[in-house]
Amino acid sequence: MTGAAEADLPAREAAGLRKLKPDRPRIAVGLATCGAAMGGDRVYRRFQEIIGAGGDDIMLTKTGCIGYCREEPQVNITIPGRPLVILHRVDADDVEEIVTAVRAGEVPYEMALCRVPSWDHVTGTTVEYGGGFDRIPLYQDVRFFSHQKKVVLRNAGFINPEDIDEYIAVGGYAAAKTALTEMEPDAVVAEVERSGLRGRGGAGFPTGLKWRITRKAPGDEKYIICNADEGDPGAYMNRNEMESDPHMLIEGMIIGAYAIGAREGLIYLRAEYPLAIRRLELAIAQARTCGLLGERIFGTGFDFEIRIVTGAGAFVCGESTALIASIEGRTGRPHPRPPRLTDIGGGLWKKPTDLNNVETWCNVPVIIQNGGDWYARIGTEKNTGTKVFSLVGKVDRVGLVEVPLGTSLNTIVFDIGNGGSQGKKVKAVQTGGPSGGCIPVRLFDTPVDYENLNRVGSIMGSGGIVVMDEETNMVDIARYFVNFATGESCGKCVPCREGLKHTLLLLNKIMAGKGTEKDLDTLGLLADTIQKTSLCGLGQLAPNPVLTTLAYFREEYGALVKK
Amino acid sequence: MDEKTLDDVISRYDSPSGRLLGILGEIQNREGYVPRDALEMLSAKLDVRLSQLYGLVTFYSFFSLKPVGDHVITVCMGTACHVRGAVEVLAALEQLLGIEDEATQDGKFSVTTEDNRFTLEIARCFGACSMAPVVEIDGNLYGYVTPETLPGILGNYGWRES
Numbered sequence: 148m149t150g151a152a153e154a155d156l157p158a159r160e161a162a163g164l165r166k167l168k169p170d171r172p173r174i175a176v177g178l179a180t181c182g183a184a185m186g187g188d189r190v191y192r193r194f195q196e197i198i199g200a201g202g203d204d205i206m207l208t209k210t211g212c213i214g215y216c217r218e219e220p221q222v223n224i225t226i227p228g229r230p231l232v233i234l235h236r237v238d239a240d241d242v243e244e245i246v247t248a249v250r251a252g253e254v255p256y257e258m259a260l261c262r263v264p265s266w267d268h269v270t271g272t273t274v275e276y277g278g279g280f281d282r283i284p285l286y287q288d289v290r291f292f293s294h295q296k297k298v299v300l301r302n303a304g305f306i307n308p309e310d311i312d313e314y315i316a317v318g319g320y321a322a323a324k325t326a327l328t329e330m331e332p333d334a335v336v337a338e339v340e341r342s343g344l345r346g347r348g349g350a351g352f353p354t355g356l357k358w359r360i361t362r363k364a365p366g367d368e369k370y371i372i373c374n375a376d377e378g379d380p381g382a383y384m385n386r387n388e389m390e391s392d393p394h395m396l397i398e399g400m401i402i403g404a405y406a407i408g409a410r411e412g413l414i415y416l417r418a419e420y421p422l423a424i425r426r427l428e429l430a431i432a433q434a435r436t437c438g439l440l441g442e443r444i445f446g447t448g449f450d451f452e453i454r455i456v457t458g459a460g461a462f463v464c465g466e467s468t469a470l471i472a473s474i475e476g477r478t479g480r481p482h483p484r485p486p487r488l489t490d491i492g493g494g495l496w497k498k499p500t501d502l503n504n505v506e507t508w509c510n511v512p513v514i515i516q517n518g519g520d521w522y523a524r525i526g527t528e529k530n531t532g533t534k535v536f537s538l539v540g541k542v543d544r545v546g547l548v549e550v551p552l553g554t555s556l557n558t559i560v561f562d563i564g565n566g567g568s569q570g571k572k573v574k575a576v577q578t579g580g581p582s583g584g585c586i587p588v589r590l591f592d593t594p595v596d597y598e599n600l601n602r603v604g605s606i607m608g609s610g611g612i613v614v615m616d617e618e619t620n621m622v623d624i625a626r627y628f629v630n631f632a633t634g635e636s637c638g639k640c641v642p643c644r645e646g647l648k649h650t651l652l653l654l655n656k657i658m659a660g661k662g663t664e665k666d667l668d669t670l671g672l673l674a675d676t677i678q679k680t681s682l683c684g685l686g687q688l689a690p691n692p693v694l695t696t697l698a699y700f701r702e703e704y705g706a707l708v709k710k
Numbered sequence: 711m712d713e714k715t716l717d718d719v720i721s722r723y724d725s726p727s728g729r730l731l732g733i734l735g736e737i738q739n740r741e742g743y744v745p746r747d748a749l750e751m752l753s754a755k756l757d758v759r760l761s762q763l764y765g766l767v768t769f770y771s772f773f774s775l776k777p778v779g780d781h782v783i784t785v786c787m788g789t790a791c792h793v794r795g796a797v798e799v800l801a802a803l804e805q806l807l808g809i810e811d812e813a814t815q816d817g818k819f820s821v822t823t824e825d826n827r828f829t830l831e832i833a834r835c836f837g838a839c840s841m842a843p844v845v846e847i848d849g850n851l852y853g854y855v856t857p858e859t860l861p862g863i864l865g866n867y868g869w870r871e872s
Contacts, residue, residue, distance in 0.1 A: 181840050184851035216840030380788035383837035413727055418735050418772050419836055421849075456728025457735050459770035460834065476730030476758075478769040495727065539790035539839040546840060577789065611839075613789045627792050631834070637769075 156315055156324065159437065163316025167274060167306065169206045172249045173225040174198070177304060179212035179390040180422050186238060187220035193242040205249060211391020213304025214547035215260070215291050221304070224254050228277040231305075233286075235260035259283040261292070269301045270318030270516045291544050294562050298525065298533045299509050300549050303391035308426055311433040314394040320439060322515035326402045327445045330515075335406035336362060339511065341519030343531035348374055348465070348504030349579060349608040350684075351597035357501055360489045361407045364499035369409040372495065372502045373400060374470060375416040375423070378462040379580030380631065382611030384535040385505040387547055389416075389423040392509070393430035397453060399508035401439065402515055404451045407501050412453045415470055418460065427455060462581070462635035466683045467502050469637065471495050480637045481683035504609065506535060526552035530596035535610055540577075542614035543568050556591040560614060571616040575699070579608025581628045581635070582688035584695030585621060604695040606688065621700040622707060626654040628692035636685065643686030646677040650693060662708040671697060711741055711748045720755060730758065734766060734773055742778040771818055771834065778829040779822045781867045783807075783847050788835030790842040795856065799843050802857035803830055806864060808872075827868070 167173075176182070176191040191209065198205045210223060218235035222245065225231045232254045234245065241258060248255045262283040265275045287293050297303075306313040314320070326335050340355030361369060373396065377385040389396060400412045416424055431453050434440045442450045461479045464470045467488050469479035474495060486493030494500025510532060514522045523531045530552035536559065538548045543565035550559060560566065560573060567573045575585045578595075584605035586593065593599050597607050615624065633647040650673050656662050674690030674697075681687045697704065719736045723729040737748050744767050753760040767773040785791075785800045803809075807828050811821050822829040838844045841853025845863070852863055861871065 180851065181838055181853070184838060184853055185841060219840075377837060378834070380792075380835035381790045381839055382835075383839055386837040411727075415728075419833065454725060454727065457732055459731050459735055459766075459772035461770050462834065473731065474728050476726070476728075476766070477762075478765050537839055539842065540793045580789070611789065613793060613839075615793060619793055624793070627789070635834075 155437075156320060159312045159315040163310070163312035163314070166206070166208070166310065166313055167316055168225065168227070168276070170227060171204055171206060172227070173206045173208065173223075174245070174249065175208045175210040175223040175225075175307065177212050177219065177221040177223070178209040179387055181216050182212055182219045182221060183422075185219040189239040190220050190222065190237050190242060193239040194246070197242055197246050201246070201250070205246065208307050209309065210305060211303045211308045212387050212547070214300060214387070214549070215544070216546040217544050218260060221260070223305070224249060225276060226252060226254070229279045230262040230264040231266070231276045232262050232280060232283060233260045234258040254280065254283075256282055261286045261289045266305060267301075268305075268317035269298055269513055270321065272316070272318040274317065290565070291546065291563055294554070294558055295549050296525065296533050296551055297549050298513055299388065299395075299506060299535055300391070300547065301513075302395065303387060306392070308391050308393055309429055311394060311430065311437060314392070318516065319394050319512070320398055322512040323398050323401045323439065324445055326515050327405055327447050327449055332362065332406045332408065335402060335515065338519045339406070339514055342514045342522035343519075343529070344507065344510055344514060344522065345530070345597065346504060347506035347510070347534065347609070349582070349606060351607060354503060354507055357489065357503070358403065358407050361499050361501040364489055364491060366491055366499055368498045369407060370495045370498055370500040371400060371404050371407055371409045371412045372470070372474075372500060373412065373414040373505055373508050374465070374502055375414050375420075375505045376458045376464055376470070377417060377420075377505070377609060378465050379609050379611050381537065381539055381577070381613040382580060382609045383537050384547060384610045386420050386423050388505050388509050388535070389420070390426055393427045394434065395509045395512060396427070396505060397430055397434050397440070399511035400453060401444065401451055402511050403501065403503070403508065405449055409501070410450050410452070412451065413474065413495070414453060414455045415458055415464075415474060416455055417458045424455060424457065431455070461637075462631070463637045463683070463685050466685060469683070470502065471500070478637070480639045481685075483682060506610070527594070527596060529598070534595070534607070536595075536612045537610060538564050538612050538614070540613035541568050541571065541616040541619065542566070542573070550595075552596045553594045555594055556586065559595065559612065560591060564614065567614070567616045571618065573614055574617055574619060575615045575621065577613045577615065577624065577692070578611065579606035579691070580611050581631045582606055582684065582691060583608050584691040585615070585624060585699060586695070587699040604691060604698060606691070621696045621703045622654065622658060625692045625696040626651065626658060629654055629689065632685065632689035640682040640686065642677045642680040643682065643689065646673055646681075647686070647689055649673060650677070650690070654693075657704065657707050660707060660709075664708055667697065667704055667708065711737060711745060713751060715740070716748060716751055716755070720752075730756075730763070730766060731770070734763070738773050742782065743774040743776055745777075746775070774818070774820055776820060776822070778820070779826045781827060781848055782829045782831060783845060784831045784833045786836045786838070786842070786844040786846070787832045788839060788842070790839035791835075791844055794842040796843040798857055799845065799855050799860070800832065802860055803845075806860060806869070
């Protein structure tokens with residue numbers, strides 16, 4: 148592309164606002180993967196039939212997911228001058244009634260989850276919808292929402308993820324423009340450093356520092372990569388971030404590439420997320436059309452392109468050196484570091500490379516827009532900002548939850564999640580996937596941050612929180628994760644390949660009622676050896692589910708072994 | 711897969727980054743598996759050793775070397791699905807489909823019924839954890855599945871109780 152037109156943001160902003168607040172009613176169906184699968188697709192098609200038959204008086208569109216997954220499918224109604232109303236558990240059979248009500252300037256109260264008189268999109272834009280419908284609860288009074296703080300998910304469930312105008316209308320791409328036209332790259336890095344943002348993939352490395360190291364690495368050719376492989380079972384934050392607000396990720400990468408000095412960015416996205424792939428492809432094409440990707444972005448001398456690379460299902464590719472091997476067309480087997488990705492000889496095609504998780508990139512625009520100091524005031528001193536968690540398993544209110552770091556597990560599981568599903572007693576949560584551990588309910592006053600989760604034997608990981616109740620057998624959970632890690636071990640180093648296999652055999656033996664007390668000691672010893680001697684994070688962390696269940700639920704093992 | 715289709719697929723990958731996995735992924739999506747002749751053609755066209763391609767196809771769980779049946783049923787074995795009964799769902803599917811092989815939880819598990827109508831597979835996680843347990847059939851996701859709801863779902867794909 149040559150001479151890309153300077154992005155006309157004001158015109159697109161105005162167009163986007165006209166779509167968010169049209170002069171006629173707007174109906175937006177939540178169509179992320181879960182919403183669509185729970186019947187949102189059928190609801191949308193039914194709206195098309197009924198509205199289409201009655202003329203052009205209602206604007207029908209789609210939106211992403213607001214995170215209250217238990218209440219899918221959801222439909223947003225915006226009547227001019229009235230609050231935005233979110234309907235929940237909508238069925239295709241309800242559509243006719245909804246349209247009739249909307250045409251009369253009303254909403255069906257019995258289907259309403261909450262109303263939103265105005266919504267703060269955090270980046271300086273607040274959309275004022277209007278008043279009325281007082282019988283419907285306010286958004287902030289819905290208990291699933293009232294303890295949350297939406298920063299990363301500020302647009303999810305409100306804007307149409309397939310329309311760049313709506314993203315721009317809620318303050319999108321303003322941060323990229325500020326960074327590229329008013330800030331030196333070093334100043335951008337400094338702002339991210341000041342924010343205290345740490346890697347949201349789970350390890351918690353300071354993002355600004357990683358950027359600075361890559362920026363300083365010698366060489367003109369550098370890469371930035373977004374890790375969108377989201378391999379932890381039980382975690383789907385990244386899927387929703389990409390499906391509900393893909394431009395936020397693209398904008399974060401534009402700012403990062405400018406700060407680091409990269410001209411090409413790659414998104415390593417798992418093939419299991421076809422909708423996220425489609426929406427990102429579309430978003431990249433729209434950004435290119437608007438001159439936000441390509442050559443001379445915002446009329447500056449900065450060129451940048453983004454390419455999607457599809458992963459093919461290998462948990463070990465969450466390890467950075469394995470991920471690079473995978474992009475280069477090799478099997479994803481890690482190699483010892485150094486060289487690190489940020490070093491010459493260590494990154495993609497041996498060039499210095501900065502690798503960050505989807506959610507890390509998504510935090511960048513708001514940091515540039517509102518300043519690092521603003522961001523650092525959210526959360527705790529060493530754990531700034533918010534984190535999105537997928538609260539799933541045997542919990543009453545399943546969904547995606549965004550809270551400031553340092554929020555306790557009690558708040559997340561009981562205040563937001565309302566405790567166990569079907570009134571059952573919660574026993575533990577598992578955080579961090581196969582690399583994490585199980586935390587018993589008596590430790591739920593633990594603040595959720597990188598250090599405190601490590602202290603109790605688990606890890607932050609990418610943000611999966613799977614709730615276990617009184618019926619869950621914790622030995623079976625340990626076996627489940629060891630089985631997973633055994634299958635996903637790349638086989639390169641002995642401790643991981645053989646050690647995990649023998650751990651699994653022992654757990655199978657114990658589950659079959661044939662284990663002995665001595666087997667429990669052997670389990671501990673094996674776990675310790677695997678942890679200390681494995682080559683990469685997969686092996687080093689794989690014993691965590693065993694170690695934590697042995698530490699906190701030894702009696703469940705004891706009940707299974709021969710005395 | 712004919713040569714022209716493969717050429718079309720290859721032509722879409724102008725950068726070496728992600729090219730091999732991308733092309734193999736498209737072959738898998740089109741054919742339902744990765745046929746040997748496609749691998750041989752690809753090897754010759756890209757000048758990549760067949761052994762390297764074989765290594766990729768067997769390493770990554772998304773690829774399969776075996777043809778699949780008319781309908782592919784994938785049971786999610788993610789953590790949320792596991793604690794909410796995925797093991798029972800998988801066992802019920804095996805029984806309904808008359809599959810004898812004991813299901814493993816290996817990501818490469820794939821069995822096709824004798825009449826070639828159904829293939830049963832497992833997935834690590836679809837990231838649809840809120841509606842666990844989840845089953846995918848021919849790309850359509852079904853949530854909150856139980857052994858009792860399975861016959862009705864399978865009925866949409868021509869399954870009849872025998």
